[in-house]
Amino acid sequence: MRDLVVTQRGPTRREFLKTGGALLVSFGLPGCAGVETSAASLPAPGASWPAKVDPAELDSWLAIGSDGSVCASVGKIEAGMGIGTSFAQIVAEELDVPLERVTIVMGDTATTVDQRGTGGSNGIWHGGPELRAAAAQGRATLTALAAQRLAVPVDALRIEEGVVIVAADPSKRVSYGELIGDRRFHVKVAHPPKLKDPREYRIAGRPVPRFDIAPKVEAKYRYVADVRVPGMLHGRMIRPPQAHAKIVGVDEGQGLPGLVRIVRKGDFLGVVCEREEQAIEAARRLKVEWSTPAQTFPADYDALYAALREGRAASTKSEDVHGDVEAALGAAARRVEARYEYPFQSHASMGPGCAVADVGNGGAIVWAGGQKPYPLRHAVAGILGLPLEKVRVIWQPGPGSYGMNDADDCAVDAALLSQAVGRPVRVQYMRHEGTGWDPKGPPAVFRMRAGLDASGNVTAWDCEARGFSGQLRPSGTDVPGDSLAGQILGTFQPNSKDEHKFPEESYAFPAKRKVSHLLDWKRSLATALRTAHVRDPDGPQTCFASESFADEVAYAAGIDPVEFRLRYIADQRERAVVEAAARKSGWQPHAAPRRARDGNLLVGHGIAHAPRHGTMVAVVAEVRVDPSTGRYRVRRFTVAHDCGFVVNPRSLEGTIEANLMQAMSRAMHEEVRFDATRVLSVDWISYPIVDMMEAPEAVDIVILGNEPGAKSLGAGEPTTRPVGAAIANALHDAIGAPVRRIPLTPQAVLAAMKA
């Protein structure tokens, strides 16, 4: 069998080969120790690794080869949006080297600084400045070394493509490779760093092709699912058929082909076999008797939403409170009220969770595909009973990742199976686990109320959210109890957090309030309905309620939806995206839903906007509805997006487009189905997502705020937030009635038309 290379190799290496440059291999420096090229150099369990890679040391971030190649390390990961290329641009810019000379290493706990991985769209936002500071320090140190070598003052030097040159005598020069190649810097990163003036940028801010696309297209990119370790076995898990079922008995004498071991610890149950298809078959055929506990979940969505509306809150929080809302509502000439509902949603990543674990010799190495390898290292050490120094988690690209999916759970399962059999074990979940057992985005119900005075001015605005915390299953697997295995074993506690649901916007009204109630949902923790972060946690939920309601209030007041927003939004950048999206879309003001016709179809336009931690997005959707069936298409999206300075505009456009499609999928199709005892959405039939037939005909994107010197903010998920509300508002304009429950199904559209 041909070895599949186990670490990510940037396409830059291909460029090296093409241009005759040397292939960068591990040269023993911390930053690049994770870059290995063959199975012969695979790390083995039993070694010790530092508890942390010191972020103060430049060597933790940057290594330069004698050939001038640059290897930079980050504690972030690539989730498919091209962040690795953007990091390389930041390094190349600050260090003054050609972009193609830079390789980025990510997410190996033994060799890269713990930046807690990626989450909350913070890759460039938080990870960029640290890497930039390190590259700036590298440049300063290399310039000082060159000044010494060339016997001139530092300010007599300039740098071109990794060569330090005496400005007055360009024949006197020395390259980075000659100055430091394959050796350590042994310097600290200065804070604050001396950075290049952003107005001089030539690489950062340029639209460049992503490094990872060509290898993906040529089947050379290596995902965690492609990791192969010598002597590796295959594991599969057996899940309880209904929530909280306990194992009564397992038939251990079935003679399953290829079976190495049935691994059982309490109700944690898996099989390990020689071959993958044998493990799949063994998991399917293993006879297990389970208990049949009473119902755990509400029977359906109507029951769930009723329980959320009426249940006792375990935690309540308010924010954005101005004036006396109840008094203002009482005094209003006219009141508007509406309720909105948002379901459980699944990550349903393209591939189910996958991991390889090699546990033995008093240590563990885990190849994992999630977003946060650093906390995972602690959880793996905890559940295996190993010292932290004996555990190494090596991140490998996963099969799609939008928050806390099933990747970390799988890594913990693989570690437990490997520990039990004393050999490396690869676990890849089955589709019914990827969709049915991943942690779910939390459902929520909202009661929105507003008061208008006699002239139609908004005098009161109240948002009341009720739901489950999206961090019951926390964002990051810091402790064993955060993982599914930890919960099924039942002996560990999770680091659950209360995460309240508040729409993010700067509407200024004389009286305003946002209240969030969280209901207890701890009983779900060992089940397939435990709640966790799904892309833009609580954002689509809160924005759907708040921005749908904005249109309802606008129409009640006889105001155009865009005009309504511009009148009441206080923040300047927030107003700017609304204006830009409206203008670019050719927005036609309308003070009431138009029910415009195009032949037999109804046409509607809707806008919604949302800040997300400083990033501003507005989306206009255009829909065409068949009034006889309720079926509709989104024909066009217009997006205005302001995330500050954009390192790679090309990657950003791809990320925005993909967010539109995924968020459209969530708004139109997605709800996790369940009954009183189990989750019923287990594959692509029972959890449908968007199809190519539904891709809009056109997408227009306007980028605002992209100035050199502006801070780079998050861009990975903000576009997701307003899409559902924009589609709902377009439907409202088309059919003349609001649709207040996600997903916005044809049946719901028909029902709204008849209401």
Add this chain to the structure above:
Amino acid sequence: MAQPISMTVNGEERTVRAEPQTPLLYVLRNDLGLAGPKFGCGLGQCGACTVHLDGTAIRSCATPVASAQDARVTTLEGLARNGALHAVQQAFIEEQAAQCGYCISGWIMTAAALLEANPSVSEDDIRRGLSGLKCRCGTHLAILRAVKLAASRMAAQRRA
């Protein structure tokens, strides 16, 4: 019982020993060390495992290895010819048509088979031909642009 099964994989004669009912996907990945076709669902619903069997795009997770006996199997690794990328691959790079990319084998192999059969296709034909494939990241718009670009180039080449 495991038995020897011979096939031509990416132009090379290969013989594997496997249970005849084993899905082709696991043999390609685990016995032949290929990584292009991916496990996405094991149910033939998503297309991530798509390969060409005698030129036809099939879902290898739902195809017994025995049906590849004496057949030509092409995976994403084998789509390039004489070092030149297939027009669909080239267009995917130019249009930057990937996010995580885990589904990409399905889109490229399905589009390549579609366009090899007839590159003079409308956008609607392309959408229909690719319908049913899943991309969870939502790369559909870039993929559609890429396949349209490849179609126009392949059609022009046939006319020439």
